[in-house]
Amino acid sequence: MQEDFLHYIWKHKKFQINHLKSITEEIVIINTVGQHNLNAGPDFFNAQVTINEQLWAGNVEIHVKSSDWFLHNHEQDKAYDNVILHVVWEHDTDIFRKDNTVIPTLELKKFVKKDVLNNYKKLFTKQSKWINCEHSFTGIDDFVLNNWLERLYLERLVRKTKTIQRLLKESKNDWEAVLFKMLAKNFGLKVNGDSFFSMAQSINFSIIRKSQSNQQTLEALLFGQSGLLEQDIENAYYLSMIKEYQFLKQKFKLENNQTLPCHFFRLRPSNFPTIRLSQLASLYHLHQNLFSKIIETNRLDDFYKLFKISTSTFWETYYTFQKESKSSKKTLTKSFIDLLLINTILPLKFCYAKQKGEACEVDIIKIATSITSEKNSIIDAFNNLKKVSKSALDSQALIQLKTEYCDKNKCLQCAVGNTLITK
Structure with a gap:
């Protein structure tokens, strides 16, 4: 079990959100899961949770085990003083605030559906695979895949603009x-x-x-x-x-x-x-x-x-x-x-269009979809799984998918991985 998966479950509410109870049998209602924090500090900011009819606003911290709180030395960090709910996969110890009151704990494994957990395990099973989902990639709906590829292509364009912006700075625009x-x-x-x-x-x-x-x-x-x-x-x-x-x-x-x-x-x-x-x-x-x-x-x-x-x-x-x-x-x-x-x-x-505040995505996408798909080992491998690369937009998107998601095991941030986990 990885914390990233628990973040995914919490963020997207991929568990039975009705009739939730803390480990001390308090009724828990999730009003808002909060804003996912990818930097140092609690995992989710500005969440709102009702516990036994009392509305709490603050931060949520997520761990595989409750004791990871001490493993990460959160008890010594003031950034965690405003944690209103501790979400864990497995509860093994109580966590206290500075005033010695217990931080409410929600044990997720009681509320996650078995098929979601099984799909997650299947996706991340360590085998000799080119990508984690290679045995399931062919079954992904074309609508889901095409929309995801378009987003990935724009992501890749944004990535390439970083080089352009650096060169612009060096050349005084x-x-x-x-x-x-x-x-x-x-x-x-x-x-x-x-x-x-x-x-x-x-x-x-x-x-x-x-x-x-x-x-x-x-x-x-x-x-x-x-x-x-x-x-x-x-x-x-x-x-x-x-x-x-x-x-x-x-x-x-x-x-x-x-x-x-x-x-x-x-x-x-x-x-x-x-x-x-x-x-x-x-x-x-x-x-x-x-x-x-x-x-x-x-x-x-x-x-x-x-x-x-x-x-x-x-x-x-x-x-x-x-x-x-x-x-x-x-x-x-x-x-x-x-x-x-x-x-x-x-x-x-x-x-150039972005710097001028102009919308250009439609024109760029139209040209990219008119250009023949590139040919390389990544494109060939994806096409062997499913004939998916029909244009330069597709081939650039697939390169982005492989290098920035598949190779880094970011399946939980990928539309394909999301579809397979909640299948």
Whole structure:
């Protein structure tokens, strides 16, 4: 038995609330369970309980055993002086106030229905399971699951806004600068995400603004700050990049000694850092006020048009500076743009609207449900239990579910766990 389960039972009144009696046979009526306290102090604040027709207002403390009161040293803490009811699973000792009167105790195990307890035990039985509810997940009603996934998706957006808010503070509320840093990280994907982000962090965005009218200048800036212009290569384009970068480095007093190295190993050529950086440079060369355009865009097709960009001409016949390849137009694919939307654009639009006090959930959800579901091990595992991920909203929500609820055993705070326990 865990205290979290007792908190859940009390908070949601998952027990027989009629004909309650304390361990001393006093009639107990719960008027309000109080406000759940997740910090230090009593478990529930401002509860109202009638005991033998006397209304009490104060705090409620919950333990597995009554003696846990002393185990946690509550008798020495003034924060517990206003406890009006001690709720326990098993009563094993009386608890006294400072005036030596006994604090009324309610022993819950007498009033919890057996099916609720059995469902709880079944859910938390330690077995070799991917998630606690994997044997029951398929039976969850679609209405319950879809509503929960939508809430989880918004939770995940809120979580991502914390990074955005930190970057805003660092850039003195420059949304264009934050967008550039986040896009850079996402252009690098998993392998080079941190490298590209460190590159973006090393450049004041005012320099990007001053350089973006010339694509070659912008490319030289990104390549140079990423440490990709430090080899001995005899190539006209490469040598022109070095010359341009050296000028920029001196002009803007640039340093790149803190930039993380880029990697080519085990990457498909289309994801080589050279290709992705050229595409990023093309994007900022084509769109002088990219952030404003993103905020004004609310249709998926319009986003695909906005991000329909490719590399500069040189990279149409190269993947690296040294080896020429078959000519091909290296444009951003829809699947890559989807990743930019999921990880950068939608969180940024959400954060911007919230900062302005505007409602944006409907528009964000509409776009997210129009994007194809991501594919990864978490999504595949959920889909093997029940075909549930049909869009990016679903896949992002399922990642949130797995990492923030399933992995942390927060089944009592999950709509799926709640449904199974009260089934």
